[in-house]
Amino acid sequence: MILKYGDSFFDLDPARFNQSQVLALKQYLADKSPIELIKAAFESCTKEFGKFIPGERVVIVTSDVTRYSGSELYLPMLVDKLNSIGIKDSDITIIIALGIHRKQTETEHKKIVGSLYGRISVIDHDCDDTDNLIPLGKTSGGVDISVNRKIVEADRVILTGAIGFHYFAGFGGGRKSIVPGVASRRTCMESHFAVLNPGTRKGKNSKAVTGNLDENPVHQAMVEGCSMINPDLLINTVITPDKNIIACFAGDWRKAH
DSSP: OEEEETTEEEEOOGGGSSSOOOOOOOOOOOSSOHHHHHHHHHHTTHHHHTTOOTTOOEEEEEEOTTSOOOHHHHHHHHHHHHHHHTOOGGGEEEEEEOTTSOOOOHHHHHHHHGGGTTTSEEEEOOTTOGGGEEEEEEOTTOOEEEEEHHHHHOSEEEEEEEOOEETTTEEOSGGGGTTTTTBOHHHHHHHHHTTBOTTTOOSBOTTSSTTOOTTOHHHHHHHHHHHTTOOSEEEEEEEOTTSOEEEEEEESTTTOO
């Protein structure tokens, strides 16, 4: 049996164990191609695109290589859509939502933005660059929210990424592009610490679990932080384990997610 581990694979012999069972995911095939799914998602949010005006500065937030989302497919399509509205390449910036992750290499940038590499400005978020972090306030749970200056100063902000299970935020995608994606280190850490029970701050909150958003304190902190920016558009994919796009959602950053 082949066991996947990160980007590697290892041989595993179940016969070595007294009791063993192989659990396999049921394969899901989309009825449309990834390009068709992305196009359909774009067509579903003409209201949001209709607010964009030529000459506006647009920032697109997208995930780093640890969160594959099919960005090399949808980002070029998104930029083409913005061009058709009258927004020039020079008015578009792509920010890689690193959170507290390391900076990306040139090869990784190429992998993330695909054919846009060398055409559109691409920058890595830096959670420790205090000169370029703007404080926005506190959440109801007391989390200090500071985010990348370019996000705050942009005329339009578009969030992109993938929706998947997250072990304490419930689900990835959506609001996570802002917090922790383009937030300060302090904001990243405080929003993650919301996983702990209030008061004693000991033990994990029972609502901060995989697949749950209801009363999830981590999710709530991220939503409140994201609402301080109130992005103009969300584009999120759903990805299979073998990195195929099987769904794409676009529109209001809360509803689409």
